[in-house]
Amino acid sequence: MSEWSERLQQRQAAGLYRQQAMHRGAQGRELSTADGRMYLNFCSNDYLGLAADPAVIAALCAGAQRYGVGAGSSHLVCGHQQIHAELENFLCQWTGRQRALLFSSGWLANLAVVAGLTGKGEVVLQDRLNHASLLDAVAMANASLRRYAHADSAAAQRQLERRKTRLLITDAVFSMDGDQAPLAALSALASTHAALLAVDDAHGIGVLGDQGQGWGAGFSQEEVPLLVLTFGKALGTQGACVLGSEEMIDWLTQSARPYIYTTALSPALAAATLESAQRAQQDHWRRSALQERIRYFRTGAAALGLPLQKSATAIQPLLIGAAAKAQEISHRLLQQGIWVTAIRPPTVPAGTSRLRITLSVAHTLQDIDRLLTALAAVWPPDDAAGSEGDAADA
Ligand SMILES: Cc1ncc(COP(=O)(O)O)c(C=O)c1O
Structure with missing residues (x-):
């Protein structure tokens, strides 16, 4: 096995392997993948919906x-x-x-x-x-x-x-x-x-x-x-x-x-x-609509007992801990039609892997309801995956 394959395997085993997912079409409330499936997009930085305006x-x-x-x-x-x-x-x-x-x-x-x-x-x-x-x-x-x-x-x-x-x-x-x-x-x-x-x-x-x-x-x-x-x-x-x-x-x-x-x-x-x-x-309406969506998400997430962070912005992370666990939760959301990439080390410190949920003016309140329902179905993440992924990267 070459040095590079070995290194890649280690990454995979630690839950830290990264790869691009190919999407078709512009940024917006939905993403479509190459196989034609549609997902609600909760990880773009297009907070004001201007990327395809x-x-x-x-x-x-x-x-x-x-x-x-x-x-x-x-x-x-x-x-x-x-x-x-x-x-x-x-x-x-x-x-x-x-x-x-x-x-x-x-x-x-x-x-x-x-x-x-x-x-x-x-x-x-x-x-x-x-x-x-x-x-x-x-x-x-x-x-x-x-x-x-x-x-x-x-x-x-x-x-x-x-x-x-x-x-x-x-x-x-x-x-x-x-x-x-x-x-x-x-x-x-x-x-x-x-x-x-x-x-x-x-x-x-x-x-x-x-x-x-x-x-x-x-x-x-x-x-x-x-x-x-x-x-x-x-x-x-x-x-x-x-x-x-x-x-x-x-x-x-x-x-x-x-x-x-x-x-x-x-x-x-x-x-x-x-x-x-x-x-x-x-366009002040973009900012106020975004704020409304942030408030709506935070109220709903608090009612579900999700671990909200101190954020008043469009970035609303939910901390999970181990990289492999964050990735698993992200996959389970995908199965429910929700796209939120798991953010893992070295982007964030070891042991703080998370779902980085981002909100956009492009979302409807019903989209956020769908996100909350999907989160309720996967939360709390169980501890079975342990922290081996992060230890490998620390
Ligand atoms: C805080 C911060 N600074 C700088 C950058 C880099 O900006 P760009 O994507 O334009 O290279 C990013 C984005 O990834 C960022 O989040």
């Missing part, structure tokens, strides 16, 4: 007609088009920031922030449950990673008191937990300890704030000097943006390798994102 699709097509599909080169060679500038200006106005820089994914934007603003040996302090891209970026920067207990500003303070910290960085809304970072406290701490604060609002943009400006933009540029937004969640497209002061964004333009050495964001996608961001800002 007709106005966003029309903007993509019009953008492609006018600017082409591909940018042809990086932003700094000849790939930066008028539509990119229009999108940057809109995002600045929406979030109250001076200047913006576009990226073709959130992963690249986070690499750019960490690697562009820190150097060899400098301390980057992060929440323990930050997104993988933020953690990995520290290695690229050759910086020194320190972590504090999840959403615990007192723990962050202890770390800041212990050593000079260059960058304090946190998810605004935690991607696998749905809860929100204590940004007011972190901002005060960063300012006291002369650390730069950066906030990744991938899951807050469009969803939180009275204009959908997100959780991070609820704070001024002085309080949160660097803000990362991604377009692939509530905005329903793809790409990302870093926002901040003129000087800091200019510095990133000069120095951030994930900006300089890659093809510019597709101008057609920039056009689609401008439309979807405008929809997200103006």
Whole structure:
């Protein structure tokens, strides 16, 4: 047996093997698989139902007609088009920031922030449950990673008191937990300890704030000097943006390798994102309908005694524990026509595998009733699977 087959078998035995499921058709309340079966979709990040919105699709097509599909080169060679500038200006106005820089994914934007603003040996302090891209970026920067207990500003303070910290960085809304970072406290701490604060609002943009400006933009540029937004969640497209002061964004333009050495964001996608961001800002009904669905799910889940987490956002995880057990529960939901992927290590810490249920404006309340009925049939998960899966990965 080859080394790779052996490794793959170990993954499978531990309940940690991953594979793509092929779907046909656009994101929406339902998913259809290659064999034609339909499932209610409770794991997409398309919280506002914009991924297949007709106005966003029309903007993509019009953008492609006018600017082409591909940018042809990086932003700094000849790939930066008028539509990119229009999108940057809109995002600045929406979030109250001076200047913006576009990226073709959130992963690249986070690499750019960490690697562009820190150097060899400098301390980057992060929440323990930050997104993988933020953690990995520290290695690229050759910086020194320190972590504090999840959403615990007192723990962050202890770390800041212990050593000079260059960058304090946190998810605004935690991607696998749905809860929100204590940004007011972190901002005060960063300012006291002369650390730069950066906030990744991938899951807050469009969803939180009275204009959908997100959780991070609820704070001024002085309080949160660097803000990362991604377009692939509530905005329903793809790409990302870093926002901040003129000087800091200019510095990133000069120095951030994930900006300089890659093809510019597709101008057609920039056009689609401008439309979807405008929809997200103006369509208050999307946010209120989403909030109604979140409340409806939480009320129903509480009545069933399900272990709800402290989340007021579209991300509503149900913790299970062992990876194999989470996968089994996910399969049993599939049999009832409900698609919720099990999230396992290393995406989440060992022993905290879960169903990451996400809600969307596309769901009806009857869809949520169906989800709750299906959950009632599989809950509580019995302990038979033990924790061997997680131990193997820990
Ligand atoms: C908090 C957070 N930051 C960054 C990313 C990466 O964004 P993208 O999918 O655009 O690369 C994600 C998504 O997976 C995320 O959840």
